[in-house]
Amino acid sequence: MSKVIVVTSGKGGVGKTTSSAAISAGLASRGHRTVVIDFDVGLRNLDMIMGCERRVVFDFINVIQGDAKLNQALIRDRRLDNLYVLPTSQTRDKDALTQEGVEKVLNELREEFDYIICDSPAGIERGAQLAMYYADEAVVVTNPEVSSVRDSDRMLGLLSSKTARAERGEEDQIKSHLLLTRFDPRRSGDGEMMSVEDVLEILAIPLLGVIPESPAVLRASNVGVPVILNEKSRAATAYEEAVARLDGEDLPMKIEGEKVPGLMSRLFGRSA
Amino acid sequence: MQTDVASGNIDGVGTTLKPFQFRGRFLTALALRLSTAPDARFYEMLADRLEKTPNFFTDAPVIIDLEQSQAEVTPEALSELVADLRRRELAVFGVQGGDEALRAAAAGLGLISVTGGRDAPLRGALPSSEQKRPQRVFQERPPMPEAQPAPAQTPAPAPEPNPAPEPAPVPQRVAPENKIVTMPVRSGQTVIADKGDLTVVGPVSSGAELFAAGNIHVYGRMRGRAFAGIDGDENARIFCQSLDAELLAIAGLYRTSDSLGADVRHKMVQIYLEDERLIVAPFG
Numbered sequence: 001m002s003k004v005i006v007v008t009s010g011k012g013g014v015g016k017t018t019s020s021a022a023i024s025a026g027l028a029s030r031g032h033r034t035v036v037i038d039f040d041v042g043l044r045n046l047d048m049i050m051g052c053e054r055r056v057v058f059d060f061i062n063v064i065q066g067d068a069k070l071n072q073a074l075i076r077d078r079r080l081d082n083l084y085v086l087p088t089s090q091t092r093d094k095d096a097l098t099q100e101g102v103e104k105v106l107n108e109l110r111e112e113f114d115y116i117i118c119d120s121p122a123g124i125e126r127g128a129q130l131a132m133y134y135a136d137e138a139v140v141v142t143n144p145e146v147s148s149v150r151d152s153d154r155m156l157g158l159l160s161s162k163t164a165r166a167e168r169g170e171e172d173q174i175k176s177h178l179l180l181t182r183f184d185p186r187r188s189g190d191g192e193m194m195s196v197e198d199v200l201e202i203l204a205i206p207l208l209g210v211i212p213e214s215p216a217v218l219r220a221s222n223v224g225v226p227v228i229l230n231e232k233s234r235a236a237t238a239y240e241e242a243v244a245r246l247d248g249e250d251l252p253m254k255i256e257g258e259k260v261p262g263l264m265s266r267l268f269g270r271s272a
Numbered sequence: 273m274q275t276d277v278a279s280g281n282i283d284g285v286g287t288t289l290k291p292f293q294f295r296g297r298f299l300t301a302l303a304l305r306l307s308t309a310p311d312a313r314f315y316e317m318l319a320d321r322l323e324k325t326p327n328f329f330t331d332a333p334v335i336i337d338l339e340q341s342q343a344e345v346t347p348e349a350l351s352e353l354v355a356d357l358r359r360r361e362l363a364v365f366g367v368q369g370g371d372e373a374l375r376a377a378a379a380g381l382g383l384i385s386v387t388g389g390r391d392a393p394l395r396g397a398l399p400s401s402e403q404k405r406p407q408r409v410f411q412e413r414p415p416m417p418e419a420q421p422a423p424a425q426t427p428a429p430a431p432e433p434n435p436a437p438e439p440a441p442v443p444q445r446v447a448p449e450n451k452i453v454t455m456p457v458r459s460g461q462t463v464i465a466d467k468g469d470l471t472v473v474g475p476v477s478s479g480a481e482l483f484a485a486g487n488i489h490v491y492g493r494m495r496g497r498a499f500a501g502i503d504g505d506e507n508a509r510i511f512c513q514s515l516d517a518e519l520l521a522i523a524g525l526y527r528t529s530d531s532l533g534a535d536v537r538h539k540m541v542q543i544y545l546e547d548e549r550l551i552v553a554p555f556g
Binding site (some may be wrong): 153154 | 333455457461477479493
């Protein structure tokens, strides 16, 4: 039973593409056949983060428009043989995406893969809406600051109203998870950033993981390797744990700098 | 949207008194609907009808509905009718329908030309012979605060509960249609209960908007905007389990979060109108 997971945020620059790359690499290392699709038409980035930009021949838009077969556009990762990337076009814009086209490609991918990760563009326009429309689950990437939290809240509203599952009815809604990125325990402790608890209180969805702000993330992007596969770092460990939770494992949450007693139980209390 | 007299001043300087305000207002009026030009029999029946319940009609605002009879009623007949009604202490103030000549004649008699409004349901008590004089509610909607957003963004359709007893906003005999939302109301979402109360069981985010003709209840942290009594019901109230709202409005009078003191923030409160002031009162 394959799952379509959209990685979305509303706000730009919070770490959607980095997280999409890390999550898909993480799921693949756990043995699942995984594909990650770049929905950010015109601002192609995922292939660079994944380190396959030089191997792009055909892209998602070519497949949608029937110029190429899906298998011609899928790029197999050099490190993990069950991980594929479906890059997007750098020259087209988001109008090239059609709902029917996206549905057809996703249906084809569902037959081959366990996990289909959709890397959403920022904003709430066509690209972002189509990236989430056919999703079964959502990973909402949020930074611990007010504008990012508000945008994530807006995305959660769209996830619960403007998606295929929402339109089908009350049962069987999209399962949304919160992935808090660029978290700096020291600044959160000083009150410069929002605390994990503050964010959870506003968004009221289960927490998938907290990724600490780390230079390892930037280094990994620069060499085109998903964080999770690059050097051992706190960020890599945090992503690994988040992926394990996304894959259904019940791992305790460890948050640096948050030593409030009973926090764990409260966090998990929310995720019911 | 009406401006606010109630918002406090954070500098502690007294609020300046505004010389006037525009307020939306409802008004119940009687419409005298003419089926034909008034004749002797008409006046006889009218006198008869008015005698039955004299108090009900004294000083009642009345409009004359000419929509069904404008071909037959002459300006002279209209003038005569108005004079007759005024002798009987009915406060005739307008006409509805009528051709140009009739409207000109009405203007000469000091009557305004009314458009819009809608009929109240006929009461069963009215005898069938009274068809000429159905009761009519004449109302003008006060302007909605801002453009009314499309209800398309409301979360999955909330179940419509059975109408609970509540004070009707206007003397219309319409059963309220209350709405319950059991999901978080997210930033950018709008929920409208245009014919009754709105109850939200869950948090309301900053940037979300709630509208209700009646009361608004929020069981969860309230960070968004709430507009109760959107049709002008000044008895509508807002109840919040934990107040952190951006804006609160009842019947068009509003307060923003700037003017909410720290003493009510995050408290369980009710908000109501008292003497044109928006009161935020904590419970307990």
